[in-house]
Amino acid sequence: MMLRxxxxxxxxxxxxxxxxxxxxxxILEVLPGDPAAIMLGTAAxxxxxxxxxxxxxxxxxxxxRYLHWIGGILHGDLGQSITYKMPVSTLVAERMNxxxxxxxxxxxxxxxxxxxxxxxxxARRDGIVDRAVLVFSQLGVAVPNFxxxxxxxxxxxxxxxxxxxxxxxxxxxxxxxxxxxxxxPAVALALPQAAVLTRVTRSATLEVIGADFVRTxxxxxxxxxxxLRRHVVPNALIPVTTILGLQLSFFFGGAILVENVFxxxxxxxxxxxxxxxxxxVVIKDIVLIFSGLVIVVNFIVDIGYAILDPxxxxxx
Amino acid sequence: MTKRLLTAALLLTVSVIPAxxxxxxxxxxxPIEPPGLDPTIAAPVAIRxxxxxxxxxxLVRIDRAGKIQPLLAKSWEVTPDGLTYTFHLQEGxxxxxxxxxxxxxxKFAFDRARDPKSTxxxxxxxxxxxxxxxxxxxxxxxxxxxxxxxxxxxxxxGDAVIVAPESAANNAANPxxxxxxxxxxxxxxxxxxxxxxxxYWQKDKTKLESVTxxxxxxxxxQVAALKAGDVDAFPNLGAPELFAEFQKDSRFKAVxxxxxGEIVAxxxxxxxxxxxxxxxxxxxxxxxxxxxIEGAYSGFGQPIGSFFSPNNPAFVDMTGVVPYDPEKAxxxxxxxxxxxxxxxxxKSPQMAYASRSAELLSAMLSEVGVDLKIIPxxxxxxxxxxxxxxxxxxxxxxxxTEPLDIDIFARDNYYFNYKNDTFKALxxxxxxxxxxxxxxxxxxEAQKILAExxxxxxxxxxxxxxxxxxxxxxxxxxxxxxxxxxxDVSWTE
Numbered sequence: 001m002m003l004r005x006x007x008x009x010x011x012x013x014x015x016x017x018x019x020x021x022x023x024x025x026x027i028l029e030v031l032p033g034d035p036a037a038i039m040l041g042t043a044a045x046x047x048x049x050x051x052x053x054x055x056x057x058x059x060x061x062x063x064x065r066y067l068h069w070i071g072g073i074l075h076g077d078l079g080q081s082i083t084y085k086m087p088v089s090t091l092v093a094e095r096m097n098x099x100x101x102x103x104x105x106x107x108x109x110x111x112x113x114x115x116x117x118x119x120x121x122x123a124r125r126d127g128i129v130d131r132a133v134l135v136f137s138q139l140g141v142a143v144p145n146f147x148x149x150x151x152x153x154x155x156x157x158x159x160x161x162x163x164x165x166x167x168x169x170x171x172x173x174x175x176x177x178x179x180x181x182x183x184x185p186a187v188a189l190a191l192p193q194a195a196v197l198t199r200v201t202r203s204a205t206l207e208v209i210g211a212d213f214v215r216t217x218x219x220x221x222x223x224x225x226x227x228l229r230r231h232v233v234p235n236a237l238i239p240v241t242t243i244l245g246l247q248l249s250f251f252f253g254g255a256i257l258v259e260n261v262f263x264x265x266x267x268x269x270x271x272x273x274x275x276x277x278x279x280x281v282v283i284k285d286i287v288l289i290f291s292g293l294v295i296v297v298n299f300i301v302d303i304g305y306a307i308l309d310p311x312x313x314x315x316x
Numbered sequence: 317m318t319k320r321l322l323t324a325a326l327l328l329t330v331s332v333i334p335a336x337x338x339x340x341x342x343x344x345x346x347p348i349e350p351p352g353l354d355p356t357i358a359a360p361v362a363i364r365x366x367x368x369x370x371x372x373x374x375l376v377r378i379d380r381a382g383k384i385q386p387l388l389a390k391s392w393e394v395t396p397d398g399l400t401y402t403f404h405l406q407e408g409x410x411x412x413x414x415x416x417x418x419x420x421x422x423k424f425a426f427d428r429a430r431d432p433k434s435t436x437x438x439x440x441x442x443x444x445x446x447x448x449x450x451x452x453x454x455x456x457x458x459x460x461x462x463x464x465x466x467x468x469x470x471x472x473x474g475d476a477v478i479v480a481p482e483s484a485a486n487n488a489a490n491p492x493x494x495x496x497x498x499x500x501x502x503x504x505x506x507x508x509x510x511x512x513x514x515x516y517w518q519k520d521k522t523k524l525e526s527v528t529x530x531x532x533x534x535x536x537x538q539v540a541a542l543k544a545g546d547v548d549a550f551p552n553l554g555a556p557e558l559f560a561e562f563q564k565d566s567r568f569k570a571v572x573x574x575x576x577g578e579i580v581a582x583x584x585x586x587x588x589x590x591x592x593x594x595x596x597x598x599x600x601x602x603x604x605x606x607x608x609i610e611g612a613y614s615g616f617g618q619p620i621g622s623f624f625s626p627n628n629p630a631f632v633d634m635t636g637v638v639p640y641d642p643e644k645a646x647x648x649x650x651x652x653x654x655x656x657x658x659x660x661x662x663k664s665p666q667m668a669y670a671s672r673s674a675e676l677l678s679a680m681l682s683e684v685g686v687d688l689k690i691i692p693x694x695x696x697x698x699x700x701x702x703x704x705x706x707x708x709x710x711x712x713x714x715x716x717t718e719p720l721d722i723d724i725f726a727r728d729n730y731y732f733n734y735k736n737d738t739f740k741a742l743x744x745x746x747x748x749x750x751x752x753x754x755x756x757x758x759x760x761e762a763q764k765i766l767a768e769x770x771x772x773x774x775x776x777x778x779x780x781x782x783x784x785x786x787x788x789x790x791x792x793x794x795x796x797x798x799x800x801x802x803x804d805v806s807w808t809e
Contacts, residue, residue, distance in 0.1 A: 085489055
């Protein structure tokens, strides 16, 4: 049963990825901007531009370029960056060293904050904790992550001097300096998502608390804490997992802004730079990687449901 | 007793040495990361700001005053007809990979730049060359098909640095030059690290052991990095509104200098109503340059009345030719048939100086009955496509950062659509004039024509707002050529 579910999800995953790749390619086709003209500036002569376009393969027909791109990716070759003149795979690998730990750290912080807060708020509805959590989540949803980032820099870096004001020393500088550089941006990235997640956890928990089986459990004599742990939280986790899965794309998207504010050499900033420079090869690859990550995460979430909720296993 | 003396001496040494040893590393902040590190195959200024004279050297160089100085060529002669240049090269020079530098490298570098397949962004530098001969390893003879008053000057640019046949193809990722610093590493998205070249041909020229260029695009982050001490210098700070704060802070030296960038609001001279010089002059009369600079760049930046950098010795102040005079602007508009108002648009890039200037222009023009609609246009991609190539625009605003580029108003098919045969002939003639005085006089005349004809609204010179640690010496205050020359930089103490 589980195997059938996984196979069918895998097939749809592959089809989705292919459709996404075509969409990315077509969008970039109509995006105005000539990479050669951007590289060579306004003083370049027409023959110089033509020479560069030929060197970059931009004079080839669209279909040839699409097949070349997809064919390369299937062989594990992401192509050569137009601006950096080096393999995109190397660039992406370097940047993943920043964005992946940043996102994971942010998810960790966000989950570690949201789950206890949400459950605690729901356990004593309208109590002090609940009210405080409501205020926190309102604020968190309203305030954008890059602004939180700017405040953090002003307070913790410029004023207190506890953290670097941005930039990334690299993992070669040691785990602690690297983590130190990632901590503030991760918190800035996590807070708005934590706020959303807290609200979802709270309402999901409240909904389960009101369910008949919880009343039955209490009636059978299970104490308040035990009911919460054994009956309420596991059931409330299903909608929470859904939101967490959806939020992953926000973490990657949010990384673009936060990486710019903290000047972190991550994938988001690479995407932003590449878009500015019309480094089409890099943009295509990164958008595909981001989409791929979201699709894969959703796949994992789907499988996760099946594990959390036995009822779903029959519905492959 | 002896023991105590020894201890005291030891203590003294320990406490004194660190105080006397000046710092030998420098971290320079830059707003934009260079795409590759080869200035001979791409145009971006950021490439030159890391590599020029730090990593790569040309036959000659431009100094901080904008003058030509010998570098890899220790001397040269020009024949009286101005057509043959004989360069005598420095001997004992080595590239960073250990290979020797000689005349064959010069020939290789220039032949590579003028090759039909070359992607050199300033190929016209090499256009006058007919032949390059290397009679011996220390001599290069270059013959030109026509005289060129600026040929030597151009050879000082980043586009004309000398690269070696063994390494040129990989220079974008692994630069190899003859300069005082060697490439160490590039953490893409964050920094480029250079180290002192121990075999540099000018012994003891540089005092720094290492230089790091860090790339910080956000203006707030630049200020934060300076204040937190993460960077020692930001030669081009992106936050004019915060610059005054640094001027008051004794820990920093804050210098407002000039760049080669003229900020101009270009007009589509072939399109109505801009084909009428009265309209163009009226728009110029409507602009209060001082107020514009105050609003757009916190008051930093020199007003300009024509298209020439104040750094250049041939510069003449032309701001008085078409001065701020709203009444005259209205009268001229009425004369041109727009007494009841005029509606035009400006395609404005996202850079702060441009979008702020566009807003102020719009306010100033409305005072004389002109309605200026602002159309935000992404730079460079969309701007190049729509304005530069398709010429689909009324007005636009951008800084032209290349040194000595007055000839863009003489180029056929350039985005201004400006045609003035007298001007074109004069600029071509000036470029061919080898006598300095005569050339400057011709450039002065050319500046005057532009000031009177107003093919673009000449606004102000993009300032170079440099901020650095007060203990750092030797950075450039102006930039007569895009660069971060750190060869003369040292720390006091």
